[in-house]
Every structure is written in structure tokens, then in C-alpha cells.
Amino acid sequence: MDLPHNFFLLATALLGFISVCKFFFHFFNWIWIMFLRPHKKLIDYGSWAIITGSTDGIGKAMAFEFALKGLNILLVGRSPLKLEATSKEIIDKTFGNVEVKSVVVDLQNNSGEEIMNKVEEAIDGLDVGILVNGAGVAYPYARFFHEVDLDLMDTIIKVNVEGTTWITKAVLPSMIKNKKGAIINIGSGSTVVIPSYPLVTLYAASKAYLAMFSACTNLEYKQLGIDIQCQVPLFVSTKMTRMRASLFVPTPDKYSKACTKWIGYEKLVVPYLFHNLQSFLIRKIPDVFLDSYMLRNLLYMRKRGLIKDSQIKGSKASSNFKTN
Numbered sequence: 040m041d042l043p044h045n046f047f048l049l050a051t052a053l054l055g056f057i058s059v060c061k062f063f064f065h066f067f068n069w070i071w072i073m074f075l076r077p078h079k080k081l082i083d084y085g086s087w088a089i090i091t092g093s094t095d096g097i098g099k100a101m102a103f104e105f106a107l108k109g110l111n112i113l114l115v116g117r118s119p120l121k122l123e124a125t126s127k128e129i130i131d132k133t134f135g136n137v138e139v140k141s142v143v144v145d146l147q148n149n150s151g152e153e154i155m156n157k158v159e160e161a162i163d164g165l166d167v168g169i170l171v172n173g174a175g176v177a178y179p180y181a182r183f184f185h186e187v188d189l190d191l192m193d194t195i196i197k198v199n200v201e202g203t204t205w206i207t208k209a210v211l212p213s214m215i216k217n218k219k220g221a222i223i224n225i226g227s228g229s230t231v232v233i234p235s236y237p238l239v240t241l242y243a244a245s246k247a248y249l250a251m252f253s254a255c256t257n258l259e260y261k262q263l264g265i266d267i268q269c270q271v272p273l274f275v276s277t278k279m280t281r282m283r284a285s286l287f288v289p290t291p292d293k294y295s296k297a298c299t300k301w302i303g304y305e306k307l308v309v310p311y312l313f314h315n316l317q318s319f320l321i322r323k324i325p326d327v328f329l330d331s332y333m334l335r336n337l338l339y340m341r342k343r344g345l346i347k348d349s350q351i352k353g354s355k356a357s358s359n360f361k362t363n
């Protein structure tokens with residue numbers, strides 16, 4: 040069969056038209072999600088929110104944000120003094136309009152069963168609608184995997200991976216009973232936005248676990264009315280990063296405001312506007328360039344970290360690896 044002489048021209052024009060339509064569809068969908076989509080009414084999930092990592096940084100800011108929206112807060116933390124201070128701050132800020140309780144749980148030093156029992160006991164009789172798994176620990180500086188000392192290794196696995204798992208196990212049954220709930224696991228851009236995060240391997244791998252844990256449980260429990268998602272920050276100005284706040288490094292307050300808008304929607308989200316733009320642009324860069332840039336940058340940071348470490352310990356920085 041003879042094709043009309045302008046067939047290829049028409050096919051190319053059609054393909055071009057489809058790509059332009061696709062681009063505009065994604066763009067307007069992004070505008071809708073980012074700026075126009077109505078937020079879920081958090082109180083509809085239940086009157087209590089339970090938050091780990093609530094004594095500092097992002098978790099603490101989320102506790103304030105929820106309390107200002109009228110939710111009662113159950114703070115989970117390892118330090119009774121910090122829990123008491125955070126409780127008082129929330130009560131002062133909300134003029135006593137919400138209830139605040141706290142439970143002392145050390146995600147590193149308590150066993151999984153102890154964590155579960157403590158949380159189950161603390162939520163007994165409470166209408167828990169939201170759980171935020173915000174507690175997390177990162178490396179103080181970049182290092183090769185074999186250089187990670189046993190204590191840091193134990194902390195990262197226990198807090199980032201096991202802690203979230205046991206707390207979720209403790210809270211889910213009451214949400215299943217109520218046929219509603221929202222669980223927010225705080226992941227990291229180190230796993231989702233870039234193809235690899237060398238020299239911070241264990242941290243990135245622990246956050247990859249959270250992304251997969253969230254995706255699977257999201258499917259398991261969606262049908263029971265429970266919205267589970269992994270929220271992914273890039274850099275936020277907290278004690279973990281020790282970075283100064285800027286447009287691309289929000290304060291925890293700014294960041295948590297963005298977080299609450301996304302609760303109940305997609306299973307994996309980059310909630311803060313400028314992180315979202317950053318991640319869109321980063322994903323356009325070929326992996327091979329990103330991998331090479333990350334490795335160089337982190338080797339440089341490791342060198343600086345070793346120097347600082349040696350200054351603290353008063354010993355000479357040792358290195359078996361080329362750092363440039």
C-alpha cells in the first residue's frame with residue numbers, strides 16, 4: 040500500500056502535538072496539586088496526632104502545626120526534659136485549646152517490643168488519626184561504609200528503620216478499627232531525587248526502606264481508609280543539617296506548613312515548593328553526571344569532616360582514600 044506523500048509529516052506533527060499536550064497536562068496538574076488542591080481536614084482523621092522526633096526540627100514544627108489546626112498531640116521522644124518543654128510550648132502557643140501528652144521512648148535503646156508496648160499503652164483510649172514518623176538520625180559527616188562505627192550503624196538502623204516499623208505496628212490496629220487514619224513517614228531526597236548517595240550509604244538505604252515501606256503499606260491499607268505516604272525533604276535548616284535557612288533550605292516551620300497540605304494524597308511526595316522544583320530539575324540530569332558530582336562533593340565533605348573530627352579528638356586525620 041502506498042503511503043500518502045505527506046504521511047511522515049502528519050505523523051511527526053501528531054507526535055509533536057501529543058508531546059505538547061502531555062507537557063501542558065503535567066504542568067497544569069502540577070499547578071493544581073501545588074497551589075489549588077483543597078487540603079484534607081486533618082481533624083476528620085481523628086482528634087489525636089502522634090509524632091516521633093517531636094522534640095526538635097521537622098517533627099516539632101509538625102506538632103505545632105497540627106496543634107494550631109486543633110489536633111491534640113501525643114509527643115514521642117527520648118528526653119523527658121525536652122518533651123516537657125515542647126509540651127509547654129505547644130500549650131502556650133495554642134492557649135491551652137488542645138491537649139498534649141507525651142511518652143518517653145528511646146528508639147535506639149528500647150527493644151522493638153518495648154517501643155510497641157509503650158506506644159500501645161499511651162494511645163489506649165485516644166482517638167488517634169495521624170501518625171508522623173519523624174525521628175531520624177544521619178551521619179555527622181560523610182564517610183565510607185567500612186568507616187561507619189558500630190554505634191552509629193546501630194543508631195541509624197534502630198531509629199530510622201526499626202523505630203518507624205515498630206511504632207507503625209503499634210498504631211495501625213486502632214486506625215484499622217476506626218477505618219480511617221493517616222501515616223506520614225519522613226523519608227529523604229537522598230533516596231528519591233538522586234540516583235545514589237555515596238558516603239552516606241546507610242542513611243540513604245534506611246530512607247529507601249521507608250519509601251518502600253510506605254508504598255507497600257499504602258496499597259495494603261488504602262482500602263481500609265488509611266492514607267500512608269512518604270514525605271521527602273531535601274535540605275531543611277535543623278540541627279541535623281546545621282545549614283542556614285534560605286529559599287532552598289526552609290526553616291522547619293515553613294517546611295511543616297508545606298507538609299500538612301499533602302497529607303492524605305500521593306504515596307511519595309516532595310512537599311516544599313522549592314524542593315519540588317529542585318527535584319524536577321535534578322531528575323533531568325543524567326545519572327552518570329549526578330553520581331560523579333555526588334561522589335566528588337561527598338569526598339570533599341568527608342575530608343572536612345575528618346579534619347574537624349581530628350581537631351575534636353586531638354588526633355591526626357587518617358585516610359586511605361584519595362579525596363580529590
Ligand SMILES: NC(=O)c1ccc[n+]([C@@H]2O[C@H](COP(=O)([O-])OP(=O)(O)OC[C@H]3O[C@@H](n4cnc5c(N)ncnc54)[C@H](OP(=O)(O)O)[C@@H]3O)[C@@H](O)[C@H]2O)c1
Pocket residue numbers: 091092093094095096097098115116117118121144145146147148172173174175176177198225226227228271272273274275276277278279280
Ligand atoms: N533536615 C533535613 O535536611 C532533612 C533532610 C531529609 C530528611 N530529613 C529527615 O527528617 C526527619 C527529621 O529530621 P530533622 O532535620 O528535624 O532532625 P533533628 O532536628 O535532628 O530531629 C530529630 C528528631 O529525632 C529524635 N531522635 C533522634 N534519636 C532518637 C532516639 N533514639 N529515640 C527517639 N527519638 C530520637 C530527636 O530527639 P532529640 O530531640 O532528643 O534529639 C529529634 O526530635 C528525620 O527523619 C530526617 O532523616 C531531614
